[in-house]
Amino acid sequence: MRPVAAALIFASTLIPASAQAIHGRDNITLPAPPATQSNPVFDNYFGTKIVDNYRWLEDAKSPDTRAYIEAQNAYTQRYLKQAHIRSEVVDDLDALEHVARWSTPIDRNGALYFTKRLAGEEQSSIYIRRTYTGPVSTQRDERLIDPAQLSRDPNTSVSLSAVSHDGTLLIYGLRQGGADETALHVYNVKTGKTLEDELPAGLYRSVAFTPDNTAFFYTIQKRTGTLLYEHKLGERPTRDELLFGHEFRGEPLGPIDLFSASVTDDQHYLVVTVNRGVPARRVDIVFKDLTKPASGKPDTFFEPLIWGVDSRFSAIRAENAWYVLTDYKAPNYRLMKADPGIVVDSWTQIIPESTDVTDDFSIAGNKIYLRRLHDVQSDITTYTLAGKPAGKVSLDGIGTASGISGRPRQRYAWFSFESFIQPPTLYRLDTLTGKHDIFAQPKIPFNPAEYTLKQAFYTSKDGTKIPIFIAGKKGIKQDGSIRLLMSGYGGFNLSMTPHWNPEWAWWMSQGGWFALPNMRGGGEYGEKWHEQGMFEKKQNVFDDWFAAAQYLIDNKYTSPAHFAITGRSNGGLLMGASFTQHPELFAAVWCGYPLLDMLRYQKFEQGPQWTTEYGSAENEKQFPFLLEYSPYQNVKAGTKYPAIMFFTGDSDTRVDPLHARKMTPLVQSASTSGRPVLLHYSLAGGHSDGISVEQAVQDHADEMTFLWTESGR
Numbered sequence: 176m177r178p179v180a181a182a183l184i185f186a187s188t189l190i191p192a193s194a195q196a197i198h199g200r201d202n203i204t205l206p207a208p209p210a211t212q213s214n215p216v217f218d219n220y221f222g223t224k225i226v227d228n229y230r231w232l233e234d235a236k237s238p239d240t241r242a243y244i245e246a247q248n249a250y251t252q253r254y255l256k257q258a259h260i261r262s263e264v265v266d267d268l269d270a271l272e273h274v275a276r277w278s279t280p281i282d283r284n285g286a287l288y289f290t291k292r293l294a295g296e297e298q299s300s301i302y303i304r305r306t307y308t309g310p311v312s313t314q315r316d317e318r319l320i321d322p323a324q325l326s327r328d329p330n331t332s333v334s335l336s337a338v339s340h341d342g343t344l345l346i347y348g349l350r351q352g353g354a355d356e357t358a359l360h361v362y363n364v365k366t367g368k369t370l371e372d373e374l375p376a377g378l379y380r381s382v383a384f385t386p387d388n389t390a391f392f393y394t395i396q397k398r399t400g401t402l403l404y405e406h407k408l409g410e411r412p413t414r415d416e417l418l419f420g421h422e423f424r425g426e427p428l429g430p431i432d433l434f435s436a437s438v439t440d441d442q443h444y445l446v447v448t449v450n451r452g453v454p455a456r457r458v459d460i461v462f463k464d465l466t467k468p469a470s471g472k473p474d475t476f477f478e479p480l481i482w483g484v485d486s487r488f489s490a491i492r493a494e495n496a497w498y499v500l501t502d503y504k505a506p507n508y509r510l511m512k513a514d515p516g517i518v519v520d521s522w523t524q525i526i527p528e529s530t531d532v533t534d535d536f537s538i539a540g541n542k543i544y545l546r547r548l549h550d551v552q553s554d555i556t557t558y559t560l561a562g563k564p565a566g567k568v569s570l571d572g573i574g575t576a577s578g579i580s581g582r583p584r585q586r587y588a589w590f591s592f593e594s595f596i597q598p599p600t601l602y603r604l605d606t607l608t609g610k611h612d613i614f615a616q617p618k619i620p621f622n623p624a625e626y627t628l629k630q631a632f633y634t635s636k637d638g639t640k641i642p643i644f645i646a647g648k649k650g651i652k653q654d655g656s657i658r659l660l661m662s663g664y665g666g667f668n669l670s671m672t673p674h675w676n677p678e679w680a681w682w683m684s685q686g687g688w689f690a691l692p693n694m695r696g697g698g699e700y701g702e703k704w705h706e707q708g709m710f711e712k713k714q715n716v717f718d719d720w721f722a723a724a725q726y727l728i729d730n731k732y733t734s735p736a737h738f739a740i741t742g743r744s745n746g747g748l749l750m751g752a753s754f755t756q757h758p759e760l761f762a763a764v765w766c767g768y769p770l771l772d773m774l775r776y777q778k779f780e781q782g783p784q785w786t787t788e789y790g791s792a793e794n795e796k797q798f799p800f801l802l803e804y805s806p807y808q809n810v811k812a813g814t815k816y817p818a819i820m821f822f823t824g825d826s827d828t829r830v831d832p833l834h835a836r837k838m839t840p841l842v843q844s845a846s847t848s849g850r851p852v853l854l855h856y857s858l859a860g861g862h863s864d865g866i867s868v869e870q871a872v873q874d875h876a877d878e879m880t881f882l883w884t885e886s887g888r
Contacts, residue, residue, distance in 0.1 A: 203258060208247075209243075225774065229840055235832065255880060260883065268677060272868055275294045275615075275618070280580075286306070288302070297868050301333060301335050302317060328351070336382040337382040344364065352826035354826040354827075355829055359379060375412070383438045392418070401420065402419070403418045403434070405418055419477060434448055444462045445462065453788065458489070459484075460480040461477040461478065487501060488501045489501075492583075507529055510524075524562075536578070539582060539604075541583060541606075553672065569611075571597070573594055575672040576592045577591045628645075629645055630642055636719075639715075651686060655734040656737065657732065659689070659738055660688070661691065661739070661741075664696075665697055666696040666788060670693070682879065694720055695716055696708020696709065709789075710800070721756070744770070745770065747830070752806055754816050756809070766819060771838045774792040774802065779833065789801065813845070817850055819852045820878065821852075821853065850885065
């Protein structure tokens with residue numbers, strides 16, 4: 176891939192794209208940011224008065240807010256139009272992103288169901304492959320549902336939600352833009368027609384057909400909590416029967432008790448898994464025997480597999496037994512065989528806890544597959560159903576393997592593998608022989624052989640050793656003069672493993688370094704690692720991040736003038752903490768779909784669910800530590816802030832866009848660096864996938880153009 180060209184400031188001639196990469200900042204001139212009215216509102220938190228000058232921007236629909244968004248977008252576009260590299264960034268990203276993509280197949284009755292997007296298409300369609308036992312090269316796919324035939328809007332997408340056990344029916348979700356909500360539709364594979372049954376757009380957490388295909392179960396998340404319903408085909412949704420929700424055996428279920436439902440592979444049981452909090456600190460599992468008629472109140476339909484134990488559990492039914500992965504008395508997880516109605520201590524241990532954390536398990540071909548993380552690198556071990564080791568799934572170097580996706584009695588299963596320098600490849604695994612071959616692999620203009628990916632360890636502020644991945648072109652200089660892009664997350668027990676990202680690949684193709692540290696708050700080393708980045712310990716995450724930056728600077732991967740950082744959602748909070756706590760370390764910041772006002776986040780969208788991770792300012796004991804790091808309350812006038820682009824959009828129904836709307840004018844008025852502070856506000860995009868590839872390319876080009884330009888000074 177060619178490096179982007181630099182426009183000569185003093186001449187009209189452009190340096191050819193093949194000649195060199197950008198070596199400086201475009202000659203971009205901007206007037207003062209749009210004037211934004213300050214209307215102070217004062218809150219009293221347990222005797223501490225807090226001022227909020229931009230509370231009025233929380234109202235997304237008011238004419239004043241819409242006018243503000245329009246003015247800020249115009250200001251951002253004025254910047255981007257002067258960034259001469261942008262058109263070449265678009266071309267490069269188009270080649271990296273307008274490529275084929277597959278989802279992991281669902282195996283039903285000898286056929287495979289999956290989503291696939293062909294190269295050049297804007298959205299994925301739903302396909303069927305009617306046979307897959309022969310050579311992959313001889314197999315053919317049939318398109319069933321094409322979103323382009325359902326809507327002229329290229330930001331309309333479909334997802335494969337469920338397939339009936341016999342493969343005759345499927346349920347697909349229809350999504351507009353990047354919103355989390357989808358509408359559910361039922362499709363008859365035999366007739367090729369969509370049924371009249373439709374559930375309106377909502378936050379559906381799971382969908383599963385009944386064994387006889389006359390109905391389907393679904394869970395929907397509402398403000399008051401999650402509810403499980405049964406919808407009979409042909410009936411109006413208003414007649415759907417509530418099966419599980421408000422309480423179970425006298426214990427209430429509330430807004431942060433999120434659950435999903437599934438039908439076991441033998442079609443015998445309906446299983447409900449209840450996650451208490453986000454992430455869950457307690458998981459309960461109940462089940463209903465589908466071979467027996469239901470009677471009595473809804474909560475009597477079910478009996479507990481595990482209930483009321485403050486640990487995490489996940490269950491799979493295979494060969495008439497319950498296999499359960501749990502961290503009960505095993506922080507790194509162990510696998511047990513469970514007996515309903517018997518205390519956990521009396522269950523049979525199948526596979527003991529390891530020194531490495533187990534983050535996924537599955538049963539395929541009557542074998543158990545455990546995926547572990549060894550220093551943040553994937554490792555998949557195979558066991559018999561009795562727990563005896565039966566080999567490993569071979570993986571290609573440093574990277575991330577998905578869990579093994581298959582069915583207990585089916586021979587074939589699937590998994591993917593990828594890294595920062597390896598585009599994702601989907602494999603078919605023969606559980607009988609242990610061999611795997613390529614099922615699907617996109618053709619992407621990126622040669623992994625030209626790049627290097629390594630792992631190092633550095634010391635954080637309190638002495639904790641933290642791993643970090645560093646990638647770049649082979650032979651790249653290490654003298655402090657090279658641009659470096661660092662990303663991170665650090666929260667919700669999520670492990671940030673090496674994965675493919677077209678933007679990061681573009682950055683490296685231009686000769687820049689890329690780095691990702693594994694801060695505390697994630698799940699890389701189990702729950703203890705997570706707990707060290709929660710509640711009052713959240714500052715550990717930021718300290719780990721700053722120590723990573725200093726490590727990269729000290730080892731001359733880059734310097735503050737060439738240091739760019741990017742993060743979204745909880746990673747957007749990380750970005751906010753970065754420029755409010757250590758603005759001197761970074762040149763450019765992309766702050767996407769961020770949480771920034773940590774005193775009010777819990778009042779909006781899905782914020783209440785995250786109080787189990789962050790705490791709440793409505794709690795007198797938790798208010799002080801939230802105030803101490805909350806980016807919105809820690810912007811200081813007269814500070815030389817780095818260049819910042821806040822990125823959000825109307826379709827973000829997870830993290831309310833008000834955070835970015837409010838933060839932008841606050842930083843614009845406070846910064847004395849002369850660096851741009853921009854708001855990129857999408858009218859189509861949101862937190863989830865769903866926007867068209869073309870829209871993604873344009874958005875990503877804006878991000879990369881900004882970060883590359885502003886880290887070149």
